[in-house]
Amino acid sequence: MFRKKTAEDIIVDLVVYISLIFVGIVTLYPFLNVLAVSFNDALDTVRGGIYIWPRKWTLKNYEIIVSNPQIYNAALVSVARTVLGTVLGIICTMFVAYPLSRKDFVLRRPFSAIMVLTMYFGAGLIPTYLLYRSLGLLNTFWVYIVPALLGMFNVVVVRSYIESLPSSLIESAKIDGASEFRILWQIIFPLTLPAVATIALFIGVGHWNSWFDVYIFNSQRPDLSTLQYELQKILASVSMQVGRNPDYQMGAMAETQQVTPNSVRASMTIVATAPIIMVYPFLQRYFVKGLTLGSVKGE
Amino acid sequence: MDAVYYNESKKTFWQKVKDQKELVFMIFPFVLYVILFHYIPLWWWVIAFKEYRPFQGVWGSEWVGLQQFKDLFSDSGFWLAMRNTIVISFLKLITSFAAAILLALMLNEVKNMLFKRTIQTISYLPHFVSWVVAASIVISVLSPESGILNQILMSLKIIKQPIVWMGEGHYFWWILALSNVWKETGWNAIVYLAAMTSIDPELYDAASVDGCGRLQKIRYVTLPGIAPTISMLLILNVGWLLNAGFEQVLLLRNPLVQDYSQILDTYVLDYGITMYRYSYATAAGMFKSVVSILLVLFANKVAAKLNASTVV
Numbered sequence: 001m002f003r004k005k006t007a008e009d010i011i012v013d014l015v016v017y018i019s020l021i022f023v024g025i026v027t028l029y030p031f032l033n034v035l036a037v038s039f040n041d042a043l044d045t046v047r048g049g050i051y052i053w054p055r056k057w058t059l060k061n062y063e064i065i066v067s068n069p070q071i072y073n074a075a076l077v078s079v080a081r082t083v084l085g086t087v088l089g090i091i092c093t094m095f096v097a098y099p100l101s102r103k104d105f106v107l108r109r110p111f112s113a114i115m116v117l118t119m120y121f122g123a124g125l126i127p128t129y130l131l132y133r134s135l136g137l138l139n140t141f142w143v144y145i146v147p148a149l150l151g152m153f154n155v156v157v158v159r160s161y162i163e164s165l166p167s168s169l170i171e172s173a174k175i176d177g178a179s180e181f182r183i184l185w186q187i188i189f190p191l192t193l194p195a196v197a198t199i200a201l202f203i204g205v206g207h208w209n210s211w212f213d214v215y216i217f218n219s220q221r222p223d224l225s226t227l228q229y230e231l232q233k234i235l236a237s238v239s240m241q242v243g244r245n246p247d248y249q250m251g252a253m254a255e256t257q258q259v260t261p262n263s264v265r266a267s268m269t270i271v272a273t274a275p276i277i278m279v280y281p282f283l284q285r286y287f288v289k290g291l292t293l294g295s296v297k298g299e
Numbered sequence: 300m301d302a303v304y305y306n307e308s309k310k311t312f313w314q315k316v317k318d319q320k321e322l323v324f325m326i327f328p329f330v331l332y333v334i335l336f337h338y339i340p341l342w343w344w345v346i347a348f349k350e351y352r353p354f355q356g357v358w359g360s361e362w363v364g365l366q367q368f369k370d371l372f373s374d375s376g377f378w379l380a381m382r383n384t385i386v387i388s389f390l391k392l393i394t395s396f397a398a399a400i401l402l403a404l405m406l407n408e409v410k411n412m413l414f415k416r417t418i419q420t421i422s423y424l425p426h427f428v429s430w431v432v433a434a435s436i437v438i439s440v441l442s443p444e445s446g447i448l449n450q451i452l453m454s455l456k457i458i459k460q461p462i463v464w465m466g467e468g469h470y471f472w473w474i475l476a477l478s479n480v481w482k483e484t485g486w487n488a489i490v491y492l493a494a495m496t497s498i499d500p501e502l503y504d505a506a507s508v509d510g511c512g513r514l515q516k517i518r519y520v521t522l523p524g525i526a527p528t529i530s531m532l533l534i535l536n537v538g539w540l541l542n543a544g545f546e547q548v549l550l551l552r553n554p555l556v557q558d559y560s561q562i563l564d565t566y567v568l569d570y571g572i573t574m575y576r577y578s579y580a581t582a583a584g585m586f587k588s589v590v591s592i593l594l595v596l597f598a599n600k601v602a603a604k605l606n607a608s609t610v611v
Contacts, residue, residue, distance in 0.1 A: 008513055008514065016405045017409070017414075023418065027421050027425060029447070031424070034439070050445075095328075096329045105322050106316055107322075111326060118338075121588055122337075124585060124588055125580070127340035131336070149332065150332065209430075231432070232431045
């Protein structure tokens with residue numbers, strides 16, 4: 001049915017397109033600005049007026065980061081916790097999601113109650129801290145990995161996905177004599193890849209982005225610091241100086257190395273963000289499905 | 300038992316468990332794991348009723364009854380944190396809901412798929428960066444010297460002097476709310492867009508036949524179509540009312556806005572970890588958890604009622 005556009009149609013389209021372009025610019029501009037600042041000469045940046053293109057190109061800000069052994073080490077720790085945490089997280093999520101997806105599993109109700117309840121309450125910061133202390137997790141790499149092995153939201157996403165597969169698959173495999181472990185890893189797992197990709201993105205991003213666990217549990221161990229925590233430390237030193245000019249603090253550093261905290265912060269921000277921006281277009285087509293599965297179907 | 304009458308339950312419970320021992324082996328370690336990491340910590344709530352000293356251990360420390368709670372409730376700093384938590388949380392709730400619904404409505408009106416995808420891809424992006432990165436961006440956008448906001452306002456002659464946005468308490472609340480909108484709106488809109496795709500297209504055709512314009516279709520078809528999703532999410536969010544956004548506040552706060560930025564979570568952190576008042580901070584955390592659980596129970600009850608009435 002074709003019909004002429006009315007005046008209302010044109011106005012609505014105009015308002016919608018202009019607003020959405022505005023949303024796009026407001027969302028994207030800060031990133032482009034940080035990128036430009038990170039490639040611009042630090043002392044030149046102080047003069048202001050850098051928008052989305054560097055005025056005086058330099059790699060100096062990145063050289064500072066790369067030549068700093070602490071930040072280099074932090075990048076390695078970030079990568080290690082992200083890779084290890086994501087792989088272990090997926091395995092553990094599958095081991096929980098699969099039995100809970102089986103409607104005939106006798107212990108389904110009690111076990112799923114125990115698990116799902118944890119989404120709604122927490123003991124709080126201090127009890128958690130005391131638990132980790134008695135488990136000997138403080139000041140170790142494992143405090144990043146072990147407490148984060150299972151995320152209930154991820155379990156719910158994968159469980160719903162497995163439930164949407166035909167149950168005859170499992171039954172026929174059983175008749176052929178496959179063990180449950182074999183059914184899980186050789187039949188269910190490959191079919192669940194879209195959901196796995198979604199939770200891999202969630203878990204990976206969670207590990208890459210977290211700094212609070214470093215701050216609370218590992219702040220005494222510089223060798224276990226992560227990129228986000230290093231960025232947070234730079235940020236904290238700027239935050240404390242609100243009202244004063246952050247561009248001029250640490251003056252000695254500016255003179256000897258031709259960098260300012262603002263410029264280092266910009267290049268750190270880019271380094272801390274780049275890996276996510278690089279993987280997320282590939283996983284994007286999965287997560288919309290994953291998110292709607294987890295949140296809408298759960299109701 | 301009447302097991303004899305049902306073919307299904309001829310086997311006893313333990314026989315069934317034995318039949319499914321592989322599944323049990325698979326999940327059991329994780330049940331223990333969840334108990335250890337989520338239920339055992341509740342045991343440490345006991346120190347809220349003690350004066351916990353690390354050297355004396357939990358058992359060695361002396362019982363003080365409700366003293367920690369008395370101190371807590373008579374501390375004006377606690378009530379300030381309570382006020383800030385509720386105000387910030389409420390402000391964020393309202394702005395994030397309005398923004399996500401508005402964005403979803405606008406995206407739904409776009410017929411050009413390439414444009415729609417592009418805007419969506421851009422709008423999710425901030426969700427995937429950490430709050431450290433987001434806070435860093437917020438601070439540079441609002442910076443008095445080189446921040447874009449001050450530059451725009453000054454070139455439009457709206458202000459003469461750059462404003463120190465991060466230095467004023469009332470601004471700080473809005474900075475939290477709006478930076479949250481910037482970071483999460485694209486992501487939050489996904490659920491509404493999904494709800495919109497499940498609206499029967501015939502409803503739109505029928506509305507056209509009845510002479511509805513674009514705005515009327517939004518008003519009488521799209522909005523009622525996503526109303527159940529909106530009300531469900533709103534109700535479920537009540538359970539999060541005492542969570543004002545720990546990381547965000549922790550990263551953005553500064554000494555100038557102390558009276559407006561202290562929330563329950565930072566209060567627990569400041570007293571517990573920084574000042575080593577474990578018992579006092581545990582009491583504050585326990586108060587927060589208990590109120591949150593009550594809110595969740597209340598919200599679930601309302602949600603169940605509402606769900607029942609919309610389904611029937």
